[in-house]
Amino acid sequence: MLKRNDEVDVRGGSTLRNGIYNVAGQAIRGAVAIVTIPFLIRSLGLREYGVWSLAYALLALMTMSEAGMSVAATVFLSHDLAQDNPSAASDTVPIVLGGAALLGIIIGILLWVAGPQIVRTTLAFSAAERAEAGRTLQIGGLAVFVYIIQRTLVGIEQAFDRYAAISLLDASQSILGNVGFVIVAWFGGKAIAMMKWQLFAWAALLCAHLLFVSKLHRGKKLWTLRWSANKARKILHFSAATWISALGSAAFGQCDRLIVGGVLGAVPLGIYSAITNITSKINTFSGAAVQPLVPLVSRDIARNLSVESHIRQAVRLNALIAMEAGIFLFVFADLVLRVMVPGAATHQDIVGLQIAAAIYAAYSLNAPAYFTLFSLGAARINAFVVLVSGAASLGLIFWGARSLGLLGALAGNIGYLGTLLLIVLSTSTAGFALRRYLSLLALPCALFGGGCILSLVVDGHFVWRTIFFVTQAVLLLSWFMRRRDKWHWLDSKVGYPIPGH
Numbered sequence: 001m002l003k004r005n006d007e008v009d010v011r012g013g014s015t016l017r018n019g020i021y022n023v024a025g026q027a028i029r030g031a032v033a034i035v036t037i038p039f040l041i042r043s044l045g046l047r048e049y050g051v052w053s054l055a056y057a058l059l060a061l062m063t064m065s066e067a068g069m070s071v072a073a074t075v076f077l078s079h080d081l082a083q084d085n086p087s088a089a090s091d092t093v094p095i096v097l098g099g100a101a102l103l104g105i106i107i108g109i110l111l112w113v114a115g116p117q118i119v120r121t122t123l124a125f126s127a128a129e130r131a132e133a134g135r136t137l138q139i140g141g142l143a144v145f146v147y148i149i150q151r152t153l154v155g156i157e158q159a160f161d162r163y164a165a166i167s168l169l170d171a172s173q174s175i176l177g178n179v180g181f182v183i184v185a186w187f188g189g190k191a192i193a194m195m196k197w198q199l200f201a202w203a204a205l206l207c208a209h210l211l212f213v214s215k216l217h218r219g220k221k222l223w224t225l226r227w228s229a230n231k232a233r234k235i236l237h238f239s240a241a242t243w244i245s246a247l248g249s250a251a252f253g254q255c256d257r258l259i260v261g262g263v264l265g266a267v268p269l270g271i272y273s274a275i276t277n278i279t280s281k282i283n284t285f286s287g288a289a290v291q292p293l294v295p296l297v298s299r300d301i302a303r304n305l306s307v308e309s310h311i312r313q314a315v316r317l318n319a320l321i322a323m324e325a326g327i328f329l330f331v332f333a334d335l336v337l338r339v340m341v342p343g344a345a346t347h348q349d350i351v352g353l354q355i356a357a358a359i360y361a362a363y364s365l366n367a368p369a370y371f372t373l374f375s376l377g378a379a380r381i382n383a384f385v386v387l388v389s390g391a392a393s394l395g396l397i398f399w400g401a402r403s404l405g406l407l408g409a410l411a412g413n414i415g416y417l418g419t420l421l422l423i424v425l426s427t428s429t430a431g432f433a434l435r436r437y438l439s440l441l442a443l444p445c446a447l448f449g450g451g452c453i454l455s456l457v458v459d460g461h462f463v464w465r466t467i468f469f470v471t472q473a474v475l476l477l478s479w480f481m482r483r484r485d486k487w488h489w490l491d492s493k494v495g496y497p498i499p500g501h
Helices: 015-082 086-119 127-159 163-186 191-217 229-264 266-289 293-302 308-331 333-340 347-375 379-404 406-430 434-457 462-482
Strands: none
Touching (some): 015 191, 015 229, 015 333, 086 127, 086 229, 163 191, 229 266, 229 406, 293 308, 308 347, 308 434, 308 462, 333 347, 347 406, 347 434, 379 406
């Protein structure tokens, strides 16, 4: 039996602290990305920004393939470390890294060969725009290989509970990448030059992660080249289910841009991308805050303990962030959009941002259920619901874009609300009463709905909107803090969370 402090250095931490690390990192990355958008639009123009959005959306879709290996690295290695089993850990590390390298090669070659063919389906783009996007994707094939290995290393770091370091490295990567985008665009670079910079930024941070993981493993004999066919099969099965779930999420998050670009063209795609890039941060932040729920629930289930208190805590924190971020974007949609898309935001675009904010805030409430199901080993349930909801959303986006243009495309995102079914499925699986779960959401949802209605009533009156928003924020925060002293977040020692939602 190994001594944790000597042989396997795994730090204990609290759910709240790890959630704060996740949110802080996401906040920095989100802020940098959002600030970057208006600079890119000014330098590139909406048409070229649309080309970049198309290429980057396809790249992001391919990078989602890393989810299987990175999640497997966290789940399996953390289990090995928790059991003080260095032999099992030395089986896990080479399998996940070898699998990541093989997957990266396959996806990279696929993108290099098929990228130009994929963008040819965007008939609303000109031939020159499609050619530029295709060449950009070929360079992106190299970037995908680097990214998959990098995120698998992050999965290993999460198994060691190094959330602070992960947040710092990810924030550094975001700053390096986005500042580089602005500089490249400022000096006249287009989508191809920006993708080359993306490759450089990811490669630089891959080196940083390699050094950090090497330090974590120093003296622990976890780099031994060992092969366990049984563990390889388990990791493969787990990774496949997780990958399918991530693919469904990616289909909703990235393929919508292919549809909008193909139906409406580059300029509407630029506006659509700006709006959804903003509203997607609601899900990013609220999901990151409750990500540490996974190992905590898994550990308690293994010990035959009740998981209800952990789920209640996660639901409250998730609702606070999702509802508050959503109502902010809804109330101040005109100001936000005029900053993000200067000189191009119309009243229809503002309404579109409000619609997207409401949809994204609502479906972001699925995060606690999503992570609970992973902790229960129900990755297939996640995969099924996410795939079906993503397909429904893409169908509605396509129909909306053809029938109502940009506004219809944004409204089509409502199909992803089907992921709220995860709440029903997770409560039945975890033995948590659905009625109690929904009662936790009653007040924040009521405040959000009432806030949307009142903001429409006082539309055009900035002072009244500000007063209303502050009042609503105080009420929601008071609701959140009212139970804070009963939660004992800081007494809950770390589990081993899976990578992002």
